[in-house]
Amino acid sequence: MKLNKTFGVGFLGGIFVTFLLIHLFQTARLDASPDVLAKIQGEALKEKELYTRIGNYLLPLENDQYAIRQWGVEDWIQQRIFEKEAKAQGIPLDELYRKEIWAQVKISSDNVQAYYNQNKELFAQQPLASVFSAISQQLRQLEYARIKQDYVAQLKIKYNVQTFLKAPEVYVDGLGVLPPSSAAPTEVPVAAPVPAETRSEIGQPPAKGPENAPVTLVEFADFHCGFCKRVQPTLEEVFAKFPGQIQLVFRHFPLSKTPGTGSYLTHEAATCAQEQGKFWEYHDAIFKLPGAPEESDLQILAQNIGLNPTQFQECLKSGKYRNVIEADLAEGQKRGVQGTPTTFINDQTVGGAYPLEHFVGVIESILDPTKPKPAAQAEQKPEPPPAVVQFNDLEDRPSLGPKDAPVTLVEYSDFFCPFCQRVTPTLEQLVKNYPGKIRRVWRHYPLAFHQGADRVHEASECAHEQGKFWPYHDKLFQKQGTPLNDENLIKLAKELDLNKKKFEKCLTSGKYKELVKKEIAHGNEVGVQGTPAVFVNGKLVSGAQPYENFDRLIQGELGKKS
Secondary structure (H helix, E strand, O other): OOOOHHHHHHHHHHHHHHHHHHHHHHHHHHHOOOOEEEEEOOEEEEHHHHHHHHHHHHHHHHHHHHHHHHHHHHHHHHHHHHHHHHHHHOOOHHHHHHHHOHHHOOOOHHHHHHHHHHOHHHHOOOOHHHHHHHHHHHHHHHHHHHHHHHHHHHHHHHOOOOOOOOOOOEEEOOOEEEOOOOOOOOOOOOOOOOOOOOEOOOOOOOEEOOOOOOEEEEEEEOOOOHHHHHHHHHHHHHHHHOOOOEEEEEEEOOOOOOOOOHHHHHHHHHHHHHHOOOHHHHHHHHHOOOOOOOHHHHHHHHHHOOOOHHHHHHHHHHOOOHHHHHHHHHHHHHOOOOOOOEEEEOOEEEEOOOOHHHHHHHHHHHHOOOOOOOOOOOOOOOOOOOOEOOOOOOOOOOEEOOOOOOEEEEEEEOOOOHHHHHHHHHHHHHHHHOOOOEEEEEEEOOOOOOOOHHHHHHHHHHHHHOOOHHHHHHHHHHOOOOOOOHHHHHHHHHHOOOOHHHHHHHHHHOOOHHHHHHHHHHHHHOOOOOOOEEEEOOEEEEOOOOHHHHHHHHHHHHHHHO
C-alpha cells in the first residue's frame, strides 16, 4: 500500500517534533531539581535557602497546619476504628460508646469524698452536699477521657493502625528551618549512675548535676513557650550524653510579666513544687502537656506528682515566691535575654531551640578547646506587621458585649476542634476582665475533615434563632468527642428549654446550611487557614494562644483608643 506523500512527511515530522519536545522536557527536568524554586542566569534559589531567609514567617503557619492535620488524621482514625469495632460486634456505634466506654466509668461517693477532702480550699468552705454533683461530673469526665484513651490504644493495635504524617523540620529562631542531620541516629551509651546532686531548695536556682562540672548550662525559659517545650528533649539528651560533665540550671523567664496570671502563675506554681522538693518533676509534667497549662491544670499536675495539695494551694494563693521569679527576670535582663529559650553554656549564648548537634558542638568545644566552635546564629529579622481585616457584616452574628466596644474579637471556630475548646475559656476570661470594652463575635468555620460538624453548626443557628446561641455553644463544647446526631442535638435544645418543635423543624429544614457555607467562604477570603482563628480589631491571631498573647494585643488596641 502506498502512503500519501503529504501524509508521510507530516507523520514523520510529527514524530520528530514529539521526540524533540520529550528531549527538551527531560533536559529541563534535569536542569531544575525539585528543590530549585527560581533561577537568575543559572544562579538557583533552593528550598533550603528560602527557609533560611523566611523560615520565621513560614513555620508558625506550618506548625498550625501540622497541628490541624494531626488532629484530622487522629479524628479519622478514631472514627474508622470505632466503626470497624461496632461492625465486628454487630452493634450500633452509639451502643459501642455506651458499652465500652461510658459503662466502664465508675465514680463512687468515696472518690468524690476523697477529692473534696483534698481540695476543700477550692470550694470556699461549701459543704460536700452542695458540690457533690459538680465534683462527680468532673471526675466522670476525667475518667471517661482516660478510659477512651486506653480503649483507642487497644483498637489501634487490633486494627494495625499506622500513621505517616511528618512534623515540620527543626525550627531555629533567626535561622528558620534546619534540615535533619544526615547522619544515622546513634544510641547514647548507658553510663554508670551519676550522683543526682539535684538542687531544688528555695533560695537557689533548681539544678541537676555536680556543682563542679566543667560545663554549666543555664536555661532561661517560659513554661508557656512552644520553643522551650521543643528544646527540652534536646537538653535531656545533652545531659545524658555528657554524664557528670554538665550542671543544668533552670531560671524563670515568663514572658507574661503580671504576677498571678498566665505563664507567670505557672512559674509561681513551679516554685511551690520546689518548696516540696519536686521542682524537676513538676517542670517535666508541665512540658509534657499538649499545650500551655490552664490555671485549673496546675493543681492537677501537683496531685499527679504526689505533692501535698493543701500546702501547694496555700503556697500558690500566697504568691510567696514571686521574688524568686522577679530575681530571675532581672538576672536574665542583665545578661541580655530578650526571648525564650535562651541558654548560656559557660560564656556562650544559644538563643532559640537549636538542634542537638549545635549544643553538642558548643559543649565539645569547651571540653576540648582544639575543636572549632559552631557558627553563630544569624540575626533574626523582625516580623512584618499583620494585615488588618475590616468586618462590616457582623450585625446578625452571635455576639457578647456592646456593639460600640473599642475592641472586637471575631472568632472563627469549629465545635469539633479541640483547640477551639481550649481557647474558649481564654476568650471568656478576656471579656470578663475588660467589662464593656470587648465585643466577642462568633463565626462558623467547621473543618471539612470533621464529618457532621457542619450539621452541628446549623443546630447552633437554630438555638440562636431562639436567643440561646451561647448556652447551646457551651453545651456543644462540653459534649465534644461524643456522637452528636440530630436526636442528641434536639436533646441539648430541650435541656436549655428551647421550643422543641420549633428547633426540630429548623434543624430538619436545613435552612442554615447555606449560611454555614458562606461563613466558611468568608473565612477563606479573610485568610483563615484553620481553627481557632481570632481577629482582634481585624488582626489575626491563629491557634489556641495563651491568655497573655491576647491580653498584650488588647492592651495595645485600648492604648490607641485612649
